[in-house]
Amino acid sequence: MLNWLLNSLPLPYPDAVVVVGTAALGFVAGALGPLLVLRRRAMFGDAMSHATLPGVAIAFLLAGTASPGYLLLGAAASASAAALAMTAMVRSARIAPDAAIGVVLSVSLTLGLVLLTHIASTGDSQQAGLNAYLLGQAAGMVEQDIALTLTLGTIALGCLLVWFRLLRSASFDPGFSAVIGARPWIVDAASTGLLAVAIVLGVRTVGAILMVALLVAPCVAARQLTTTLARLVPLAGLIGAAAGVTGGVVSGKAELPAGPVIVLIATTVAVLAVLFAPRRGVVARSRTAVPATRDAEGAR
Amino acid sequence: MSTDALMIIVIAGLLSTACAVLGSFLVLRRQALLPDAVSHAVLPGIVLIFVLTGQRGSMLTVLGATAFGLICVAGFEWLRRTGLVAPDAALALVFPALFSLGVLGIGTYASGAHIDVDSAIYGDLTFAPLRTVELAGQAVPRSLLITGGATVAVAILVVVLWRPLKASTFDPGFAQSAGLRGRVVSTVLLLAVTVVAVVAFDSVGAILVITFFVVPAAAAHQVATRLSSMLLTAVGIGWASSLLGYRLAEQLDSSIPGSIGLASVMLFALAWLAGRGRGRLGRFLHRGSSRDTTTRTTIPVQQARPSESHATAAPSRDR
Numbered sequence: 001m002l003n004w005l006l007n008s009l010p011l012p013y014p015d016a017v018v019v020v021g022t023a024a025l026g027f028v029a030g031a032l033g034p035l036l037v038l039r040r041r042a043m044f045g046d047a048m049s050h051a052t053l054p055g056v057a058i059a060f061l062l063a064g065t066a067s068p069g070y071l072l073l074g075a076a077a078s079a080s081a082a083a084l085a086m087t088a089m090v091r092s093a094r095i096a097p098d099a100a101i102g103v104v105l106s107v108s109l110t111l112g113l114v115l116l117t118h119i120a121s122t123g124d125s126q127q128a129g130l131n132a133y134l135l136g137q138a139a140g141m142v143e144q145d146i147a148l149t150l151t152l153g154t155i156a157l158g159c160l161l162v163w164f165r166l167l168r169s170a171s172f173d174p175g176f177s178a179v180i181g182a183r184p185w186i187v188d189a190a191s192t193g194l195l196a197v198a199i200v201l202g203v204r205t206v207g208a209i210l211m212v213a214l215l216v217a218p219c220v221a222a223r224q225l226t227t228t229l230a231r232l233v234p235l236a237g238l239i240g241a242a243a244g245v246t247g248g249v250v251s252g253k254a255e256l257p258a259g260p261v262i263v264l265i266a267t268t269v270a271v272l273a274v275l276f277a278p279r280r281g282v283v284a285r286s287r288t289a290v291p292a293t294r295d296a297e298g299a300r
Numbered sequence: 301m302s303t304d305a306l307m308i309i310v311i312a313g314l315l316s317t318a319c320a321v322l323g324s325f326l327v328l329r330r331q332a333l334l335p336d337a338v339s340h341a342v343l344p345g346i347v348l349i350f351v352l353t354g355q356r357g358s359m360l361t362v363l364g365a366t367a368f369g370l371i372c373v374a375g376f377e378w379l380r381r382t383g384l385v386a387p388d389a390a391l392a393l394v395f396p397a398l399f400s401l402g403v404l405g406i407g408t409y410a411s412g413a414h415i416d417v418d419s420a421i422y423g424d425l426t427f428a429p430l431r432t433v434e435l436a437g438q439a440v441p442r443s444l445l446i447t448g449g450a451t452v453a454v455a456i457l458v459v460v461l462w463r464p465l466k467a468s469t470f471d472p473g474f475a476q477s478a479g480l481r482g483r484v485v486s487t488v489l490l491l492a493v494t495v496v497a498v499v500a501f502d503s504v505g506a507i508l509v510i511t512f513f514v515v516p517a518a519a520a521h522q523v524a525t526r527l528s529s530m531l532l533t534a535v536g537i538g539w540a541s542s543l544l545g546y547r548l549a550e551q552l553d554s555s556i557p558g559s560i561g562l563a564s565v566m567l568f569a570l571a572w573l574a575g576r577g578r579g580r581l582g583r584f585l586h587r588g589s590s591r592d593t594t595t596r597t598t599i600p601v602q603q604a605r606p607s608e609s610h611a612t613a614a615p616s617r618d619r
Contacts, residue, residue: 037386037389040387041388042388042389042391042392043333043388045392046336050507095518096332098327098332099514101333102332102333102510102518103514103515103518103568106511106515106561106564106565109507109508109558109561110511110562113554113555113557113558114558114559115554117555118552118554209399209507212396213392213393213396215392216389216392216393217393220385220389223384256404256407256408257403257404259400259403260401261404263397263400264397264404267396267397267400270393274379274384274385
């Protein structure tokens with residue numbers, strides 16, 4: 001089926017692989033984005049995606065080869081460890097969330113850079129391609145990558161569907177979800193795990209630095225267009241997928257790196273939504289002259 | 301120790317000083333992630349100046365980078381003020397877009413030239429002693445001048461604006477009503493952060509700027525009891541990590557800015573362990589955390605007025 005899809009696209013085969021891959025990634029990342037944005041944890045996701053770097057480096061040092069399987073496993077492990085560290089630091093109430101995120105970002109980046117430069121200085125010929133995890137590289141995508149994205153993405157979206165009610169109540173009313181007996185740490189672990197999947201799928205394509213935009217921008221755009229979570233999740237996914245497709249095609253045609261192009265398109269869509277969304281958007285609001293405060297309350 | 305090594309340590313130490321002082325205020329104001337966003341967002345400014353004039357590392361570069369840092373801050377403020385996007389999402393929306401512009405600009409216009417993605421990400425602190433300018437007949441590293449100037453400027457700024465800065469950090473409402481111009485001071489602080497982030501970007505690259513701003517400040521926050529001692533501790537930690545980090549980089553044959561960051565992270569861990577449950581600033585933080593405990597403890601007694609439940613919950617946390 002994948003073959004049929006790749007062949008039926010009006011694009012050369014390598015470009016078709018990239019476009020299908022970025023579309024699948026865009027959908028998964030967009031649909032999981034609300035887990036971050038609605039809980040006001042966008043920069044938490046940024047720290048998690050940066051935290052994939054030391055995981056990639058350590059996995060390379062342990063495995064001795066740059067095979068993507070090991071490296072992505074390492075990336076997932078260290079992204080989850082970073083999430084755990086941030087939660088623990090904030091829970092122990094000695095440090096504000098933003099400073100905790102800053103410290104974890106710093107640990108990840110310094111460790112990642114020190115390990116990567118150390119690996120580079122050993123002159124190991126296998127180390128080529130590690131740098132791609134920083135800024136991403138969609139051009140190197142092969143069919144197996146798409147299969148991996150589709151498999152893991154489907155599993156993650158399936159989990160999102162099954163746990164939808166739980167995650168919804170935890171996003172909007174943590175107190176309520178605690179009262180009905182959902183342990184906060186289980187919900188946290190579930191949403192962090194899902195995000196880790198999306199991030200790990202994305203770091204090779206758009207890179208650790210830009211990954212957060214792929215999670216946040218589609219959700220911000222979709223949030224301006226709908227008011228229910230049941231519509232927000234698929235809409236954010238579709239916007240992400242659309243950004244992925246357009247970005248993939250444009251970057252293939254113009255020979256630009258795909259990650260930045262996708263991010264710019266997704267951000268443009270988000271800003272346009274903020275400006276021109278019906279009823280809620282800046283332009284619509286200034287026309288009907290609804291007091292900003294009332295609308296802001298409604299948004300909450 | 302060679303002169304070059306000493307020069308690198310001094311530049312890193314000066315940079316840490318400026319970053320740690322401003323970072324302390326940002327940590328206390330819960331704006332710790334702003335320099336991270338700014339340091340990513342300045343990349344297109346540097347590329348633009350390079351494309352227009354072919355210069356890299358001149359005063360024009362600093363101006364161009366600062367302009368884009370301001371665009372980042374302005375965009376963030378605009379998105380936040382619309383009330384449609386939460387502050388954290390606004391930040392996560394603005395800086396990746398600007399960074400993407402920079403990466404695309406490097407790829408399209410500046411590839412193969414002296415500017416490349418690696419030096420934008422890793423910085424060129426290692427080669428800082430080699431790039432010199434003539435000053436009073438002597439060859440002085442350019443970075444030393446820029447970093448030193450920025451540090452002196454930050455020190456003067458903080459000394460001159462000490463009272464309004466302090467007031468608007470701890471009690472913005474009071475600062476405004478007492479005529480201390482809290483909002484003006486906040487804007488000045490943001491401007492200073494942008495300029496220093498640009499200077500830091502030149503030396504340590506886009507992604508380590510956050511380390512220099514936040515980690516020494518957060519470490520000092522764990523142990524210090526007063527604002528003035530927090531600033532001094534943060535500066536001390538900055539210098540100590542510059543020295544330790546350089547040694548570490550020599551041992552590991554690795555990135556110097558990365559090792560300096562790693563050293564400051566280690567010092568943060570020490571401070572975190574040492575500062576547990578002590579000090580006035582610690583209690584200030586505890587007051588913040590007691591708000592969490594109130595939401596947890598008020599669930600069974602929801603009839604209680606918020607003020608009462610806060611009053612009962614706060615001491616129980618302190619004990």
